[in-house]
Amino acid sequence: MARQAPVRDVAPTVQRLRMRYAKRGRLRFTSTRDFQRALERALRRTGVPMAYSQGFNPHPRISYTNAAPTGTASEAEYVELAVTTELDPEAVRAALDAALPPGLDVLEVVAVRSPDFAERLEASVWVIELPGVGRETATAAVAAFLAAGDVPVQRLTKSGMRSFDARGPVVRLEVRPDAPGAEDADGAPCAILDLVVRHVTPSVRPDDVLAALRLVADLVPPVPSRVTRLAQGPLVADASVGAAMDAVTDPLAPDRG
Amino acid sequence: MPVESVFPQLEALLPLVTKPVQYVGGELNAVTKPWDSVSVHWALMYPDAYEVGVPNQGVQILYEVLNEHPDALAERTYAVWPDLERLMREHGVPQFTVDGHRPVGAFDLLGLSFSTELGYTNMLTALDLAGVPIHARDRDESHPVVVAGGHAAFNPEAIADFVDAAVLGDGEQAVLAITEIVRGWKSEGRPGGREELLLRLARTGGVYVPSFYDVDYLPDGRIQRVAPNRPGVPWRVAKHTVMDLDEWPYPKAPLVPLAESVHERMSVEIFRGCTRGCRFCQAGMITRPVRERSARTIAEMVDNGLAKTGYEEVGLLSLSSADHSEIAVIAKGLADRYEGTETGLSLPSTRVDAFNIELANELTRNGRRSGLTFAPEGGSERMRKVINKMVTEEDLIRTVATAYGNGWRQVKLYFMCGLPTETDDDVLQIAELASRVIETGRQVSGTKDIRCTVSIGGFVPKPHTPFQWAAQLDHETTDARLRKLRDAIRADRRYGKSIGFRYHDGRPGIVEGLLSRGDRRVGAVIEQVWRSGARFDGWSEHFSFDAWMAAAETAFAGQPVDVDWFTTRERDQAEVLPWDHLDSGLDKDWLWEDWQDALADVEVEDCRWSPCFDCGVCDQMGTEIQVGPSGSTLLGMPALPPRGAGLVASAADR
Ligand code: B12
Ligand code: SF4
Numbered sequence: 003m004a005r006q007a008p009v010r011d012v013a014p015t016v017q018r019l020r021m022r023y024a025k026r027g028r029l030r031f032t033s034t035r036d037f038q039r040a041l042e043r044a045l046r047r048t049g050v051p052m053a054y055s056q057g058f059n060p061h062p063r064i065s066y067t068n069a070a071p072t073g074t075a076s077e078a079e080y081v082e083l084a085v086t087t088e089l090d091p092e093a094v095r096a097a098l099d100a101a102l103p104p105g106l107d108v109l110e111v112v113a114v115r116s117p118d119f120a121e122r123l124e125a126s127v128w129v130i131e132l133p134g135v136g137r138e139t140a141t142a143a144v145a146a147f148l149a150a151g152d153v154p155v156q157r158l159t160k161s162g163m164r165s166f167d168a169r170g171p172v173v174r175l176e177v178r179p180d181a182p183g184a185e186d187a188d189g190a191p192c193a194i195l196d197l198v199v200r201h202v203t204p205s206v207r208p209d210d211v212l213a214a215l216r217l218v219a220d221l222v223p224p225v226p227s228r229v230t231r232l233a234q235g236p237l238v239a240d241a242s243v244g245a246a247m248d249a250v251t252d253p254l255a256p257d258r259g
Numbered sequence: 260m261p262v263e264s265v266f267p268q269l270e271a272l273l274p275l276v277t278k279p280v281q282y283v284g285g286e287l288n289a290v291t292k293p294w295d296s297v298s299v300h301w302a303l304m305y306p307d308a309y310e311v312g313v314p315n316q317g318v319q320i321l322y323e324v325l326n327e328h329p330d331a332l333a334e335r336t337y338a339v340w341p342d343l344e345r346l347m348r349e350h351g352v353p354q355f356t357v358d359g360h361r362p363v364g365a366f367d368l369l370g371l372s373f374s375t376e377l378g379y380t381n382m383l384t385a386l387d388l389a390g391v392p393i394h395a396r397d398r399d400e401s402h403p404v405v406v407a408g409g410h411a412a413f414n415p416e417a418i419a420d421f422v423d424a425a426v427l428g429d430g431e432q433a434v435l436a437i438t439e440i441v442r443g444w445k446s447e448g449r450p451g452g453r454e455e456l457l458l459r460l461a462r463t464g465g466v467y468v469p470s471f472y473d474v475d476y477l478p479d480g481r482i483q484r485v486a487p488n489r490p491g492v493p494w495r496v497a498k499h500t501v502m503d504l505d506e507w508p509y510p511k512a513p514l515v516p517l518a519e520s521v522h523e524r525m526s527v528e529i530f531r532g533c534t535r536g537c538r539f540c541q542a543g544m545i546t547r548p549v550r551e552r553s554a555r556t557i558a559e560m561v562d563n564g565l566a567k568t569g570y571e572e573v574g575l576l577s578l579s580s581a582d583h584s585e586i587a588v589i590a591k592g593l594a595d596r597y598e599g600t601e602t603g604l605s606l607p608s609t610r611v612d613a614f615n616i617e618l619a620n621e622l623t624r625n626g627r628r629s630g631l632t633f634a635p636e637g638g639s640e641r642m643r644k645v646i647n648k649m650v651t652e653e654d655l656i657r658t659v660a661t662a663y664g665n666g667w668r669q670v671k672l673y674f675m676c677g678l679p680t681e682t683d684d685d686v687l688q689i690a691e692l693a694s695r696v697i698e699t700g701r702q703v704s705g706t707k708d709i710r711c712t713v714s715i716g717g718f719v720p721k722p723h724t725p726f727q728w729a730a731q732l733d734h735e736t737t738d739a740r741l742r743k744l745r746d747a748i749r750a751d752r753r754y755g756k757s758i759g760f761r762y763h764d765g766r767p768g769i770v771e772g773l774l775s776r777g778d779r780r781v782g783a784v785i786e787q788v789w790r791s792g793a794r795f796d797g798w799s800e801h802f803s804f805d806a807w808m809a810a811a812e813t814a815f816a817g818q819p820v821d822v823d824w825f826t827t828r829e830r831d832q833a834e835v836l837p838w839d840h841l842d843s844g845l846d847k848d849w850l851w852e853d854w855q856d857a858l859a860d861v862e863v864e865d866c867r868w869s870p871c872f873d874c875g876v877c878d879q880m881g882t883e884i885q886v887g888p889s890g891s892t893l894l895g896m897p898a899l900p901p902r903g904a905g906l907v908a909s910a911a912d913r
Contacts, residue, residue, distance in 0.1 A: 028266065029517070031279040036517045043287070043515060043569030046601075051902035060601060073274050090908040097906060101569075103285045103517070226274035 013086035015053040015063065018114035019094060020257060023079050029105030030075040034066065037106065041081065044101035050094060053084040067120050068234065071207055076231035077109075078126075080253070082119065116256035123201060125173060125241070125250050127233045128208050130195040134224040140177045140193035143219035148175060153214040159204050168214040171206045173241050174198040174249060196246035200237065262294045265352055266360040272346040280518045281309035282343065284357035287515035288567060290322075291359045292332040298445055299438045301325050301333040302356055302366040302403065304385060306378035307797060309337040309357070313514065314522035316576070317372050317409060320509040321430050331438045334358035334366075338381040339388070341794055341801075347388055354389035363389040367441055369403040370434065371422070373411035376774035377767075377797035379418055383789045386421070393786070395423045395470060400453050406437070406466075413498070413545050414722040414838040417777035417785060419469035423457060426466055427841060428498030428545070429531070431507050433465060458489060467496040467841060474779055474837075480819035482778060482835040497842045498545065500882045504531060505556045515568045524572035524605070527560045528552070529589070533578035534866045534884075537636070538647045538857050539675065541721035542578055545843045547876040548884045549867060554585040555891035558592060562896070565602060572603040581610040581618055582867075584887040590621045592893035598624065600899070609634040609673070611650045613661045620665055630669035631662050638674055638689040644860040645680055647853075652692065656699055659711075663700040669710045670696065675718040676740055677732030677765070679857060686740050689713055690747035697754040712759035713748070715741065717768035721775050723843040725853035727836060730829040731772045737765030766804040770796065772826040773811070778837035781825065783814035844882075846875025 025032065032040070042062060045052055052062035063084035070076040095111035102108065132140060147153065152167040178194040199206050208229045215221040235250035242249075273279035294300070303322055305312030312318065318335060325333035334356035339347065347353070353362040363369060363385065371382055386393050391402050398405075407415050407425040415425040426433045437460065444456045451458070460466040471492045475483040487494060501507055513525055530551040533543040552560075561573050575589070583589065586606075593604055604622040606615075611633045619631055635650050637643035643650055659670050672693070676686055693711050700709045717737045720726040741762045748758050773781060788810035795801035811822045830836065832851055839847070849872075856863060866872055867886055877883055 028270070028283040029285055031273055031283050032517050033280065035519065036280055039519070039523075040287075040517055042571075046569035046571065047566065048906070049900060049902045049904060050906060054601065062601075073279065085903075087903045087906075088908045089903060089906045093906045093908075103287060105285060225271055 012054050012056060012060070013051070015084040015086065017085050017088045019083045019085060019089065019091055019111050020114055020119065020254060021081050021083070021095065021098070021111040022109045022254065023081065023102075024107045024109055025070060025074075025076045025079060025105070026107060027075070027105045029103065031073055032106070033072040034069040037069070037079075038064070038066065040102060040106060041098075044098055045083070048094075048097040048101045050083070050089070050097070051086045053086050068123055068201065068205075070231045071209070074208065074229040074231065078231055078233045078235075080119070080123070080234070082114065110254065112254050112257040114257055119253065122236050122253040122256075123234045124237045125198055125200045125234070126231050127246055127249055128197040128199065129230050129232055130197060130208050130212070131228040132193045132195065132223045133228070134190055135193045135221070136191040137177055137193050139221065140195065143215045143221040144175050144177055144195065146219040147172075147211075147215055150218055153218055155210050155213045155217065157204070157210060157213075164204055166204055166206070166210075168206050168210045171200040171202045172197065172211065173200055173237065174246055175211065176246070198237075198241060198246055198249040262359075262361045262365045264360040265355050265362055268350060268352045269347075269355060269360060272343065272350060272352065275346060276343045277340065278518065281337070282339070282355075282357065283517075284360070285517055286313070286357075287569075288512040289358055289514060290326045290332075291334070292326065294332075294359070294361070297328075297330050297332045299328075299331040299442050300366040300368070301331065301434070301438075302336050302363045302369045303333055304336045304338075304363075304369060304371045304382070306338050306371055306373065306381040306385065308340065308795070309516075310518060310520045311797075312337040313516045313518075314520045314526070315372060315374070316510065316526055316528060317374070317430065319514055321370065321372075321434050322514075323510050323512065324431050325434055325438065328435065328438060330442060334361060336363055336385065338378075338385060338795065344384060344388065344794075354385045364391055364402065366403045367445070368406055368437070370406045370408060373407055373409040375797060376411045376417070376771055377802075378411075379774060379785050380789045380793045380796055382418070382421065383786070384794060394420055396420075398423070398453065400449065404441070404453075404456065408433075410542060410545065411775070413541070413841060413843055414775060414777075415467065415469065416779050416837040417774050417781040419779045420782035420786070422469065424460055424466050424468050426499065427496065427843065429501040430499070431501050431509065433499045436463065437466065458491070461489070461492045464493045464497055465499060468492070469779075472840065478819070480824060482837060484835060485837075485840045495840050495842045497880065498844060500550075500880055501531070502550060502882060502885065504528075504550050504552045504885075508552075508556055508560050511563065512567050513564050513570075515570070523570075524574050525561075525564045525568055525570040526574045526576045527557055527564060528576045529557050529580055529583050529586075530577045530886075533582070535579060535582070536647050536853075536863050536865060538645070538725045538853060539636070539678065539718055539721075540578075541724050544724045544845060546578070547844065547874065548882055549582075550885040551583055551585075551887055551889075553887060553889035553891045554588045554592065554893065555889070555896075557589055558596070558893045558896060561593060562899075571601055572605060574605050574607065576607065579610060580606045581612075581615045585889065585891075586618060588888075588892060590618045594621050594624055596893060596896070596899070607632070611635055611655050611658050613658055616658065616661050616665060616667075619662075619667075628666045628668065630671055631667050632671040632673065633658065634673040635692075636673060636675050637678060637685070638687070638692070639685040641860060642678055642681060642685045644862055645857050646678055647857070647862050649862055652695075655692065656695055659696050660699045660703045663709055664703040668708065669712065670700070671712045671714060672696070674713065674715040676715050676744075676762075677718040677737045677768075679726060679729045681732070683740055683743060686715075686744050687747055689715070689744055690751065693748065693758045694751055694754045697757045707757070710757050710759060712761060713744075714761045715744070716763035717765040719768050719772045719775060722836070722838045723845055723850075725850050725857055727776070727850065728830040728832070728834075728854055731769070731826040732765070733823075733827050734765030734769050737768070741765075767796075767799070767802055769822065769826055770802075770804065770807045773807075773822055776837070777825055780815070780818065780820060784811045787814045842879065844874075844876035844879040846873070846879070849874050
């Protein structure tokens with residue numbers, strides 16, 4: 003007789019919480035799984051009454067959407083939690099932020115009031131710093147990229163090596179005009195790119211765009227780039243004007259009521 | 260003088276290496292003290308990959324004990340993988356700690372924790388990357404004092420060229436005593452330099468400084484004698500034993516890494532030492548006597564640890580956890596306490612008896628009963644007498660029948676191959692045993708859906724055990740014997756499909772044997788193989804037997820010894836063993852008698868429930884057995900806090 007998974011009285015979900023968190027500094031090297039473990043442990047330490055799944059290995063009901071790749075920083079990562087008691091979102095935010103290490107920073111928590119959150123994450127705004135790359139070089143490479151019809155690149159995905167177009171989903175790519183920050187602390191050039199990409203499958207990530215720049219313009223940064231996701235959300239109607247940052251709107255707006 | 264973090268230089272390299280998160284630190288409960296706030300700085304190293312080293316309890320304990328000291332700090336460092344090593348060399352980034360990313364060369368002491376000898380080459384990489392000369396004799400006052408600890412330090416002769424000192428036994432009090440000596444010497448303005456500091460350490464009798472001992476050899480290669488070469492340095496160096504573990508409930512704030520580790524759970528050590536007397540087990544011999552933590556302290560450590568870590572599973576660790584005198588109270592108490600929560604409890608179960616299964620049942624009340632592990636170690640009843648593992652075949656069958664009858668589906672059996680006096684037949688009996696296990700299992704469970712896995716590896720004789728004189732079986736014979744066993748299992752038409760077979764080939768064991776019973780001449784082999792590129796020898800994908808043999812060939816050229824001499828040669832009673840001057844408390848005559856008993860298939864009882872048999876430890880070390888029952892219970896422990904306290908929305912928010 004095979005043992006049955008015990009049927010437990012698992013408390014029902016009474017509230018869903020959406021949270022935005024940042025992955026900063028040295029903790030940008032955490033992977034999605036690293037963050038998941040850290041979050042689950044932080045939830046247990048803070049005593050957030052999580053809703054659990056049934057079965058032999060019950061796990062807390064958490065959904066992760068669209069996490070930034072290992073090695074890239076982010077100001078806009080989103081997670082949804084199901085809890086069994088109605089909680090004060092701000093108290094949860096403060097408790098989780100304190101329980102997670104500095105660098106994994108919980109920025110906002112709101113109670114869910116609207117469905118279809120994943121669909122709202124239409125695009126990402128990224129900033130790519132390229133230490134050792136001059137502005138002229140970067141500008142030429144970006145121009146070549148934008149002029150190209152499509153730029154097939156390859157990446158190892160979960161389903162094996164995939165080839166896909168890195169150009170199509172790019173809504174904007176531009177080199178920041180000379181501004182403080184366009185140079186490294188020690189005076190070496192450091193071009194900064196603003197990138198807005200529509201989310202498609204397979205997703206086009208900043209490293210794919212960099213691979214594309216290498217293909218179309220031989221742009222090979224001498225040292226690894228520093229990449230940060232600044233925002234994700236619904237694309238505005240005319241995403242090609244104004245500041246790159248304004249190309250998407252706040253995806254949590256409908257939950258704020 | 261403040262010591263700068265090397266993180267900015269390291270950071271630029273991290274995008275280029277695999278799993279960079281292992282180098283960034285940021286563990287929950289990690290501590291970084293300001294450099295200038297204390298006078299004694301320890302770097303602690305587990306010389307293996309971060310994922311293996313970070314859960315190690317020994318390092319976590321010493322880290323915490325030292326950081327609690329107002330005038331000391333401790334940071335941790337681990338072996339870097341070859342991809343990062345290459346980049347660090349190219350860009351001049353030194354070996355760093357993961358706490359403050361401070362260069363290891365800047366610390367006063369580098370403490371290495373060796374639970375296995377296969378970390379020796381990684382130590383050399385770390386020293387070299389740190390800019391510390393790999394040979395102790397080339398170091399000066401600007402370099403850290405390199406101290407080895409952990410089980411392998413009970414014979415540190417193979418690394419005598421590379422370490423300044425070694426500490427035997429429990430480290431909690433020893434590191435504090437060393438800290439005091441270093442602190443005093445520094446505050447006096449470092450009188451007499453490095454030599455004087457090492458002398459002060461050596462004269463305590465509790466720190467072994469290899470350079471203060473001369474080793475003379477006989478023409479045939481055996482050791483003639485080992486003698487101190489400085490006044491006041493004792494002839495023998497003693498191990499350390501922490502008595503009353505309730506007074507030392509460490510780690511109080513276990514480290515929780517961001518990166519995934521090999522041991523994703525919290526550990527609570529429920530006792531130290533073991534007097535079951537398994538003759539192959541170095542750990543059991545060198546950690547005597549048994550010292551238990553009380554049920555209450557254990558429960559408090561579990562509670563506190565879970566609250567501080569958020570771990571979901573707790574392992575109750577020791578050398579033989581079912582032997583704790585209060586284990587039933589502990590298991591039931593904890594199972595009650597955490598019933599209905601998602602917290603899982605586990606015992607590393609190896610004892611072959613029904614009681615063990617009761618405990619396992621208790622701990623998995625509403626969880627999955629996937630697999631149980633037992634370690635009969637010897638394939639035949641005769642072998643089990645030789646190794647003093649008192650389990651009859653009937654015991655074993657009865658035990659697994661109980662397990663399958665209680666809903667367990669998978670039983671894992673651990674064995675060793677190459678034990679003294681073993682023949683092919685002793686090992687082939689494992690196949691018959693496994694068939695009987697499946698046969699019985701199918702009967703009691705009424706299903707064919709059960710499995711038994713046989714896991715077997717080569718036996719390596721270890722110092723300070725009755726088998727320290729034994730000949731190690733050569734790897735060709737080990738491998739041939741294991742192949743015969745595999746074939747016998749495969750040939751079993753009725754049950755073979757339900758029996759899994761996992762084995763470790765015999766070659767790494769020969770290197771382990773060379774290192775564990777080696778003397779100072781083996782140091783040249785380690786250096787040679789490291790120079791030829793050996794790293795991470797505990798990892799089969801990195802380990803190269805041929806590289807080790809080639810290095811040995813070169814290093815032993817012109818000497819009366821070779822790899823066989825250290826491994827497959829039986830020693831006689833009169834031979835001076837390389838570790839004779841290192842005192843584990845065990846009386847050498849008692850060990851010899853026990854070795855003779857082994858050869859005569861005579862067993863010895865456990866001194867916890869039979870009179871002391873004078874192994875020598877308690878007398879020599881001034882220690883005593885500390886076992887309960889203490890009578891303590893979990894009654895009256897504060898209730899677990901309700902979930903969500905302080906987070907609940909007030910009526911006004913809704
Ligand atoms: C949990 C565990 C594991 C875990 C976690 C390992 C880890 N990173 O910690 C896993 C499953 C991964 C594991 C793997 C292995 N393990 Co293991 N493991 C254990 C176990 C059950 C507990 C270890 C523990 O936490 N002990 C408690 C701590 C507090 O003790 P400690 O580390 O020795 O530290 C104390 C002292 O030694 C000293 N000390 C330690 N370091 C230093 C350093 C300095 C400078 C000083 C002064 C003092 C000092 O102070 C500490 C506090 O008193 C032990 C059995 C046991 N109960 O000890 C086996 C044990 C340590 N493992 C053993 C072995 C053989 C292995 C493997 C080689 C198995 C294999 N064939 O793959 C691997 C090697 C892994 C590796 N590369 O290091 C053997 C070691 C044999 C021996 N010579 O004694 C043991 C003793 C089991 C046994 N009965 O044989 N292991
Ligand atoms: S001296 Fe006696 S009591 Fe102490 S560990 Fe040895 S056999 Fe046991």
